[in-house]
Structure formats: structure tokens, C-alpha cells
Amino acid sequence: MYNKDIFNRIILLVGLVLLFSCSKKDLPAIIENEDIEAELTRVPEGFESILYPEDNPFTLSKWELGKKLFYDPVLSVDFSISCATCHKPELAFSDDQATTNGVENRPGTRNSPSLTNVAYHPYYTREGGVPTLEMQILIPIQEHNEFGFNIVEACERLKEITEYVEMTEDAFGTEMTPFALTRALATFERTLISGNSPYDLHNRGDASLSSSALKGMTLFNSSKTNCSSCHSGFNFTDYSFRNNGYDSGDIGRMRLTLDSADYAHFKVPSLRNIELTVPYMHDGSFSSLREVINHYNAGGSSDLKDPLLQPLGLSDSEIGDIINFLKSLTDQEFISNKNFQE
Ligand code: HEC
Ligand code: HEC
Structure with a gap:
């Protein structure tokens, strides 16, 4: 087996030498890059494929640039915070604050959402006013209470840093521009795919969930809870x-549509890695999953609530089952994936 692997490896190497006739020294690097690319763009079983925009197909050099920018406070006006300040990998790219301050401790107004599987969203922010990941990047850069900066000046700053000059040239063949900055960051974000939680393993028949989590799953999918x-x-x-x-x-959403029928309407959030993204709701005012389920169990508290929400009459043990089901959506592999960390 071992010998056969080596043999295949040699055949592949020889083939590549003939095909590209580059030096032997470069070959392992090419193979390694192809492996990483395949890993970063792979979609878990049962997931839809990811649509990369026509003007922003995946490349490894773009992704590397985007990842570096994501963790670099260079994008904030006073070099104090980065995207990862509010979107932390160990918390499924959310944070543990109700709302997080931007530069100069200017108070934020909403809870930082998880970036888990953000590639699949058809629009961005909680009221859905931003059509693409590329455009979303302008918001934190320009917002007074986030980076408080300006994308043109951010690009000027990056043009002075040799490593960014080289990486941008490598990825885009140009100097740093708002186009390159937004494309690179979006490319990194599109690869933040989580699909290896105990729930997913259970679906693929590779592991089983506890009986409590299974009961919770049945309740979650039932017309009793909706x-x-x-x-x-x-x-x-x-x-x-x-x-x-x-x-x-x-x-x-009324902020966007000015239609009072949209009052206090928010984009339905994904529940993947929900255990890690506490606190909850748009303002982070719910501090546990139990508090959230208690809210639904009471039927919600707003007069303008969706008609699907009615008092549920769940027992304590049923609430515990739903919580255990939600916890089965925690993907340890995703949060410990070295590819995504600084
Ligand atoms: C100060 C904290 C903070 C920083 C810094 C920050 N974000 Fe966010 N992010 C938020 C908050 C809060 C929201 C929700 C905004 C809303 O819905 O009104 C958000 C929303 C998003 C969304 C939309 C998610 C969705 O579900 O629609 C994406 C994508 C995102 N941020 C990426 C980034 C990137 C990339 C950076 C760095 C360029 C960044 N963020 C910097 C707090 C932050
Ligand atoms: C009518 C649609 C609807 C139904 C039914 C519904 N939810 Fe939600 N859920 C939402 C919306 C919208 C939000 C976000 C509200 C906000 O941001 O303030 C949300 C938020 C949540 C959150 C917090 C997510 C976060 O990241 O902050 C959890 C957990 C949750 N729901 C679980 C459930 C469970 C469990 C049930 C069934 C008992 C349920 N939801 C039923 C629409 C719904």
C-alpha cells in the first residue's frame, strides 16, 4: 500500500514535470496548493454548491490575502481592531458581547453575527440591505462605530506595506484597490463552511445523537413548535x-423599506454553532439558549409577532431536549480548523 502510494506520487510528479516543465523544487508546492484549494472549496455532503461571483472566482493567493486582512487591525483608522475582534474563530466568527465597541470605544448597536456558512446568504446584515459579501465589507470599514475609516485611504495605507504590495500583485496583478480589498476578504469569508457537527455526522450515518437530542430534533421539526x-x-x-x-x-427591516409592516423584522439567523454564539438576538439581550426557548415557549412578547409564534406548552424536559439538539450543531472541527486561524 505504502509503496503503491509512493509509486503513484512519482508518476504524478513525472507527469507534472512533462506538463509544466518547471523545476523539481516547485512540484511539491504545486501539489500541496492543489490539496489546500480542494479542501477550502469543498462543500459538505447535503449542502448546496457555493456560487462564486463571476468577477471573484476562488484563488489561493486571493484567499491568503483576504485572511491576512481579516486579522489585521490595519483596516481600522487607529490600528486598534480587526474583523476578528468581533468575528472570532473560536466563537464561530461571532463574539461574546451583546454589542461590541468599535474604534475609540464607540458603542455598537447590534450583536455581531456568526460568519458560519455566510457564503450561502442571499443578502447581508440583519435587515438584508446589502446584496453581496464584497459590498458588505464597505460597512465595517466606513462605519463610524466600527473601523471609522475609508476604503480609499485604507488602500493607500496598504500600498505602503511591502508584504501587502507583494500579496496583492500576486493575487490580482495590480496594486491594492477597493476592488482587490473587497474581493480578497470575501474570498476568505466564502470558505468559512461548517458541516461536520454531531448533527451532520448523524445525518451521514457516521455517529448517533443522544436520545434527548433526537427528541429535541423531532420537536424542532414538528408543527408543535414550528x-x-x-x-x-x-x-x-x-x-x-x-x-x-x-x-x-x-x-x-423597516429601516430599509420604510414600510411599517416590516417593523422589527430581522433576517432569520442560521442556528449552526448556536451554542458558541451567545448572547442572542439582534441586540444580544438573551444570554442563554434556555432564555431563548422560554421566549418561544411563551409565544413571543410583541403584538406584531409572526402568526407562527404561539404559546407552545413545552415541559422543562422538552426544553432541555431542544437545547441538546441545538448543541448538536456545534462543529468543533470548524472552530479548530487551522486554515481559518491567524
Ligand atoms: C465592531 C465590531 C465589528 C467589526 C470590527 C466587524 N464586524 Fe462584521 N458585523 C458586526 C455586526 C454588529 C454586524 C451586524 C450588523 C447588522 O446586521 O446591522 C456584522 C455583520 C457582518 C456580516 C453580515 C452577516 C450577516 O449575517 O448578514 C459580515 C459578512 C461581516 N460582518 C463581516 C465583517 C468583516 C469582513 C469585517 C472586517 C472588514 C467585519 N465584519 C468587522 C460587527 C463587526
Ligand atoms: C416566525 C419565524 C421563526 C420561528 C417560528 C422561530 N424562529 Fe427563531 N428566530 C427567528 C428570527 C427572525 C430570529 C432573529 C431575531 C433577532 O435577531 O432579533 C430568531 C432567533 C433565534 C435564535 C437566536 C439566534 C441568534 O443567533 O441570535 C435561536 C436560538 C432561535 N431563534 C431558535 C428557535 C427555536 C428553537 C424555535 C422554535 C421553538 C424558533 N427559533 C422559532 C425566527 C423564527
Whole structure:
């Protein structure tokens, strides 16, 4: 077996030498890069394929540049915070604050969402006003209470840093531009795919869930709770905008449409890695999963709530079962994946 692997490896090497006639020294690097590319763009079983925009197909050099930018405070006006300040890999790219301050401790207004499987969202932010990941990047860079900077000046700054000059040239064949900056960061974000939780392993027949989690799954998918009417599909959201019975005074989607029928409507969030993304809701005011389920069990508290929300009459042990099911969506492999870490 071992010898056969080596033999195949040699055949592949010889083939590549003939094909590209580059020096032997470069070959292992090419093979290694192809492996990493395949790994980064692979989609778990049962997931839809990811649509890369026409003007931004995946390349490894773009992804490397995007990853470096994601962790670099260079994008904030005073070099104090990076994307990862609010989107931490160990917390499934969310953070543990209700709202997080931007530069100069300017208070944030909303809870930082997880970037788990963000490639699949048809629009971005909680009211859905931003059509692409590329465009979303302008928001944190320009927002007064996030990076408080400006994309043109950010590019000028990056043009002074040799490593960025080289990486940008490598990835785009140009100097740093707003186009390159947004394409690179979006390429990194599109690879943040989580699909190896105990729930996924259970679906593939590779592991089994506890009986409590299984009971919770049945309840979650039942007409008794209606959870899966909104949190549906492999990413546990239908991406619709709903009023889930919690009104903090934030007008939600109405901010965008100016239609009072959209008052306090928010994009249905994915529930993948939900255990790690506490606190919950658009303002982070729910501090545990139990608190969230208690809210639904009471039928929600806003007059303008979605008609799907009614008092559920769940027992304590049923609430525990739903929580155990939600915890089975925690993907340890995703949060410990070295590819995604600084
Ligand atoms: C100060 C904290 C903070 C920083 C820094 C920050 N974000 Fe965010 N991010 C948020 C918050 C809060 C939201 C939700 C905004 C809303 O819905 O109104 C958000 C939303 C997003 C979304 C949309 C997610 C969705 O479900 O629609 C993406 C993508 C994103 N951020 C990526 C980034 C990137 C890339 C950077 C760095 C360029 C960054 N963020 C920097 C706090 C932050
Ligand atoms: C009518 C649609 C709808 C139904 C039904 C529904 N949800 Fe939600 N859920 C939402 C919306 C919308 C939000 C986001 C609200 C916000 O951001 O303030 C949400 C938020 C959540 C959150 C917090 C997510 C986060 O990242 O902050 C959890 C957990 C959750 N729901 C679980 C459930 C469970 C469990 C059920 C069934 C008992 C359920 N939901 C039923 C629409 C729904």
C-alpha cells in the first residue's frame, strides 16, 4: 500500500514535470496548493454548491490575502481592531458581547453575527440591505462605530506595506484597490463552511445523537413548535425577514423599506454553532439558549409577532431536549480548523 502510494506520487510528479516543465523544487508546492484549494472549496455532503461571483472566482493567493486582512487591525483608522475582534474563530466568527465597541470605544448597536456558512446568504446584515459579501465589507470599514475609516485611504495605507504590495500583485496583478480589498476578504469569508457537527455526522450515518437530542430534533421539526418553518434547510434558515416576537425598539427591516409592516423584522439567523454564539438576538439581550426557548415557549412578547409564534406548552424536559439538539450543531472541527486561524 505504502509503496503503491509512493509509486503513484512519482508518476504524478513525472507527469507534472512533462506538463509544466518547471523545476523539481516547485512540484511539491504545486501539489500541496492543489490539496489546500480542494479542501477550502469543498462543500459538505447535503449542502448546496457555493456560487462564486463571476468577477471573484476562488484563488489561493486571493484567499491568503483576504485572511491576512481579516486579522489585521490595519483596516481600522487607529490600528486598534480587526474583523476578528468581533468575528472570532473560536466563537464561530461571532463574539461574546451583546454589542461590541468599535474604534475609540464607540458603542455598537447590534450583536455581531456568526460568519458560519455566510457564503450561502442571499443578502447581508440583519435587515438584508446589502446584496453581496464584497459590498458588505464597505460597512465595517466606513462605519463610524466600527473601523471609522475609508476604503480609499485604507488602500493607500496598504500600498505602503511591502508584504501587502507583494500579496496583492500576486493575487490580482495590480496594486491594492477597493476592488482587490473587497474581493480578497470575501474570498476568505466564502470558505468559512461548517458541516461536520454531531448533527451532520448523524445525518451521514457516521455517529448517533443522544436520545434527548433526537427528541429535541423531532420537536424542532414538528408543527408543535414550528421552529423549522423559519429555521429550515441545511443552514437552518430560510433567510426570510420575520418578527420573532422580540421587540427591542430596533425597527429592523423597516429601516430599509420604510414600510411599517416590516417593523422589527430581522433576517432569520442560521442556528449552526448556536451554542458558541451567545448572547442572542439582534441586540444580544438573551444570554442563554434556555432564555431563548422560554421566549418561544411563551409565544413571543410583541403584538406584531409572526402568526407562527404561539404559546407552545413545552415541559422543562422538552426544553432541555431542544437545547441538546441545538448543541448538536456545534462543529468543533470548524472552530479548530487551522486554515481559518491567524
Ligand atoms: C465592531 C465590531 C465589528 C467589526 C470590527 C466587524 N464586524 Fe462584521 N458585523 C458586526 C455586526 C454588529 C454586524 C451586524 C450588523 C447588522 O446586521 O446591522 C456584522 C455583520 C457582518 C456580516 C453580515 C452577516 C450577516 O449575517 O448578514 C459580515 C459578512 C461581516 N460582518 C463581516 C465583517 C468583516 C469582513 C469585517 C472586517 C472588514 C467585519 N465584519 C468587522 C460587527 C463587526
Ligand atoms: C416566525 C419565524 C421563526 C420561528 C417560528 C422561530 N424562529 Fe427563531 N428566530 C427567528 C428570527 C427572525 C430570529 C432573529 C431575531 C433577532 O435577531 O432579533 C430568531 C432567533 C433565534 C435564535 C437566536 C439566534 C441568534 O443567533 O441570535 C435561536 C436560538 C432561535 N431563534 C431558535 C428557535 C427555536 C428553537 C424555535 C422554535 C421553538 C424558533 N427559533 C422559532 C425566527 C423564527
